[in-house]
Amino acid sequence: MNTKVVKVDREHPQRKLIECAGEILKQGGLVAFPTETVYGLGGDGLNASSSEKIYAAKGRPSDNPLIIHIADMESLEGIVTQVPEEARKLANAYWPGPLTMIFQKNYRVPYETTGGLESVAVRMPSHPVARALIAAGGGYIAAPSANTSGRPSPTRAEHVKEDLSGRIEMILDGGEVEIGLESTIVDFTSDKPVILRPGYISQEMIARVIGEVEMDKGLLITDSAVKPKAPGMKYRHYAPKAGLTIVQGNPEAVREYINNQCKMQEEKGLRAGVISTDENQEFYHAAVVKNIGRREDEEGIARHLFGILRAFDEEDVDCIYSEAFDTPQMGQAIMNRLLKAAGHHIIYLEEQKEEIR
Numbered sequence: 001m002n003t004k005v006v007k008v009d010r011e012h013p014q015r016k017l018i019e020c021a022g023e024i025l026k027q028g029g030l031v032a033f034p035t036e037t038v039y040g041l042g043g044d045g046l047n048a049s050s051s052e053k054i055y056a057a058k059g060r061p062s063d064n065p066l067i068i069h070i071a072d073m074e075s076l077e078g079i080v081t082q083v084p085e086e087a088r089k090l091a092n093a094y095w096p097g098p099l100t101m102i103f104q105k106n107y108r109v110p111y112e113t114t115g116g117l118e119s120v121a122v123r124m125p126s127h128p129v130a131r132a133l134i135a136a137g138g139g140y141i142a143a144p145s146a147n148t149s150g151r152p153s154p155t156r157a158e159h160v161k162e163d164l165s166g167r168i169e170m171i172l173d174g175g176e177v178e179i180g181l182e183s184t185i186v187d188f189t190s191d192k193p194v195i196l197r198p199g200y201i202s203q204e205m206i207a208r209v210i211g212e213v214e215m216d217k218g219l220l221i222t223d224s225a226v227k228p229k230a231p232g233m234k235y236r237h238y239a240p241k242a243g244l245t246i247v248q249g250n251p252e253a254v255r256e257y258i259n260n261q262c263k264m265q266e267e268k269g270l271r272a273g274v275i276s277t278d279e280n281q282e283f284y285h286a287a288v289v290k291n292i293g294r295r296e297d298e299e300g301i302a303r304h305l306f307g308i309l310r311a312f313d314e315e316d317v318d319c320i321y322s323e324a325f326d327t328p329q330m331g332q333a334i335m336n337r338l339l340k341a342a343g344h345h346i347i348y349l350e351e352q353k354e355e356i357r
Helices: 016-028 047-058 073-077 085-094 128-136 155-165 203-210 251-267 298-312 331-341
Strands: 004-007 031-033 040-044 067-069 098-103 119-121 168-171 184-187 194-197 243-248 274-276 288-291 319-323 345-348 353-356
Touching: 016 031, 016 128, 016 168, 031 128, 031 155, 040 047, 040 298, 085 098, 085 203, 155 168, 155 298, 243 251, 243 331, 251 274, 251 319, 288 298, 298 331
Parallel strands: 004 168, 031 168, 067 119, 098 184, 243 319, 243 345, 274 288, 274 319
Antiparallel strands: 031 040, 098 119, 184 194, 345 353
């Protein structure tokens, strides 16, 4: 299959181009497109065969549910059995935006889209290209991140091309995304709303709108027999080719530990890489040191995380060490993605022990 890559204006998507992409979706094909979070791999969310094609293109396990993207609340009413009042409040506050909510699905949504579940994950993106494509493609686009399953999510069209060229019909290149981490997911199918995936919309932001909301303990799920309820809960994600270790502690201790580890790797004839914040970059001694940004600029850290993980694949490193990120708003989301990339391999220097969770 020849994958067509086309540039699209973010603020004013070209009508003919979007109509062409929309027609591909209506015919059961796949189109990758930018959102404010990451690039998505879109197919007709109400077409079972389109969802099957998404799983095949990504190499994604078929029990890992897809998110349906919509452009208005009327579309939500058309695919769910009910919308709780708390969900409406969140929609009023944060839609369009980087928030996904899970509801009980109705008959229109095929099980191929929901991973066999009776629930459906729904999001209303704010990116102009995404919204134009949803309208042109029939109103319901199922779209996980547009990467090979397990790889870092794509924040630029080049990442999509690297992973999926030859597997899908079209890539809409709208430049680098704004946020860089996937949407927050809140489940409304139980008695109380529960956050199943942290993101830009933080637990505190949600609580300000609907009151107390819990973070699901399954975020650290390791039981392979458990069927995941939300996208990305069960499987290892975002992994670079080299093994990744996160080091948490006071900055001086972290720098000393990482430098010692890098020296040991060098003595073995291996190349080590370091993910550093701007404040610490000059203190590291490793074959490759990549600066993820200022620690106080948590949005910048989030936006660059996946790109940096991908960049290490081109550096021929044998191992990677990263600082931990306990930032105020997005710290939970950043660490959630980083822990998955590391296979939950984290070292807590305060306790002087290594923990694999």
